[in-house]
Amino acid sequence: MLKNTIIGLDKILFDDIPKGSVILVTGAEGTLKSGLVFSMMANFLSANDEHGLYVTLEQNLESHLRNMKSLGIKEEPNLHIFDYRDMRQEWMDSELDLIKTTGEVIDSFKEKYGNLTLFALDSLNALYSISDPGDMRKKIYNFFTHLRDEELTSFLIMESAQSRMSGQFTQLHQVEHFLADGTIELGMIEGKGGVKRYIQILKMRATKHAMEKHQLTIGDNGPNILGPIY
């Protein structure tokens, strides 16, 4: 389904990601999280008669598309982008339950486009920062369940500059890592040739994958994956 959407993705993903999987895409600022996810979705949808929904809480539609264009990623008509700018400007945060609202937004698009198969949320951190922290674990569990019930292959972007130390995730993000079917980590590493971006699959249930860090670059048409970084 997705392993041929990015040049070189088959170097790290030997099988396809099962439909309906919930994948966390983590990494620090500037590691291409949004670009990688958007590119995978756009490329998949350009070759398949299906629909996708990309929900952004951090950027508005215009700014997100501008950023994607600067990475060489083309806009895809079947990839619908929903931003929360208007909603957040017109309503007080206390009047919005964004986890519940995101579920309703998915339902609306699913009803409109029956074959909605891909979903992305950019980002979980932004969702948390404006959500009532009470009973968050249960809300997140219900949200993941909703994504699976709808059989959406989902990418949840999570900025995690300080989250992984000594191979362990901080308690803050343990719930998501435990619940997710897969975790893709993006990062930067300094070597002899300077700073390089990398991609590493930390976990992918029911899918054979490489464990090594591979170099991630920007080509003419968006992100590309090169060989392993040693």
Next chain:
Amino acid sequence: MSSLVEKQMCGYDLIKEIFSSCDVFLSQGTVYPVLYTLESEGLLHAEYSKGDMRSKKYSLTPKGRKIAEKEIEDFSKALEQVSVLLSR
């Protein structure tokens, strides 16, 4: 859409209007995606009001107005028929 026949409204205005006139609270997650979709289909036009960049006001395009008026007409006819049936 029929609420937009008479005046421009933002998502917030629409939800409040529907609540006050029909006593039904449509959630934000239901209303805003519909507005976005109707805009992308060319049935609604959206603009930020001068001096109030906070609210994106929606109005019907000529194509949207035509559809809304037709829907209102069809609904009124259906309502008349139901009234006739109920009064028998």
